[in-house]
Amino acid sequence: MREKNGQQMETTLKIPTHIAIIMDGNGRWAKARGLPRLAGHRAGTENLRRVIEACADLGVRILTIYAFSTENWRRPPDEVYGLFGLLEQMIDRELDNLDRNGVQIRHLGSLEGVPERLQQKIRMAIERTKGNSRLILCVAFNYGGRQEIVEAVRRIIADGIPPEAVDESLISRYLYTAGLPDPDLIIRTSGEMRLSNFLLWQAAYSEFYVTPVYWPDFDREELLKAIEAYSRRERRFGQISEQLAASHPSR
Numbered sequence: 580m581r582e583k584n585g586q587q588m589e590t591t592l593k594i595p596t597h598i599a600i601i602m603d604g605n606g607r608w609a610k611a612r613g614l615p616r617l618a619g620h621r622a623g624t625e626n627l628r629r630v631i632e633a634c635a636d637l638g639v640r641i642l643t644i645y646a647f648s649t650e651n652w653r654r655p656p657d658e659v660y661g662l663f664g665l666l667e668q669m670i671d672r673e674l675d676n677l678d679r680n681g682v683q684i685r686h687l688g689s690l691e692g693v694p695e696r697l698q699q700k701i702r703m704a705i706e707r708t709k710g711n712s713r714l715i716l717c718v719a720f721n722y723g724g725r726q727e728i729v730e731a732v733r734r735i736i737a738d739g740i741p742p743e744a745v746d747e748s749l750i751s752r753y754l755y756t757a758g759l760p761d762p763d764l765i766i767r768t769s770g771e772m773r774l775s776n777f778l779l780w781q782a783a784y785s786e787f788y789v790t791p792v793y794w795p796d797f798d799r800e801e802l803l804k805a806i807e808a809y810s811r812r813e814r815r816f817g818q819i820s821e822q823l824a825a826s827h828p829s830r
Contacts, residue, residue, distance in 0.1 A: 591810075592807060592810045597639075597763050598642055598763065598765075600766045601775060602623055602644055602646070603768050603771055604794045608796065617662075620665055628676075634802070640715065646666065647662060647721055649722065666720070671700075681712060682714045685718070687719040688720050689721050693720075735749065761778075761784065765782055769790075769791065770790070
């Protein structure tokens with residue numbers, strides 16, 4: 580529902596606890612404007628501030644963003660190191676504001692191969708904001724869902740855990756997202772219909788929302804559209820509607 584002025588009636592929305600976003604379309608956004616790809620990534624980085632602020636205002640507790648995948652190393656070196664530079668600039672420019680507004684930063688992925696100076700800034704941002712609790716911002720950087728699961732299995736074996744003790748709960752505790760709830764809603768911008776190796780384990784029962792809007796143009800209004808679509812869905816987790824109604828009679 581919308582008010583007469585066209586603004587979303589936010590009080591009627593079912594706000595997800597955890598939203599994850601595949602921020603796609605920066606290159607195509609730039610190409611459509613006759614700009615280099617890195618200009619699109621820069622615009623996407625600047626847009627991130629607006630989406631973080633919107634999530635915090637709406638009461639989202641966890642926001643996970645897909646910033647750089649393990650497959651992105653295959654891109655031209657100039658683009659890869661340009662992305663590293665943009666992340667470094669963002670930490671320099673935004674960290675004070677994020678910390679002041681209660682945002683806790685976490686890193687999902689590996690820092691192997693990442694320039695040492697950027698590694699240090701990432702660790703510093705994590706350490707500085709670890710006590711914040713208004714919004715947890717998980718940055719999936721140098722991240723791959725399959726690699727995450729492989730590393731979890733290796734650490735389980737290294738810890739000497741017997742096979743009969745391995746269950747879903749145990750594996751979840753060895754993932755990068757240990758201690759966090761799985762995403763309620765996964766959003767992908769630019770219209771592509773795939774996960775691209777993002778949160779493969781955690782996405783088992785997530786709701787998906789795909790929009791043709793490129794990431795630099797994905798603003799608060801577009802976020803509200805995604806949440807509005809999520810609010811209309813019934814999450815059954817393998818059950819049928821009647822079972823849900825019986826277990827939640829007040830719904």
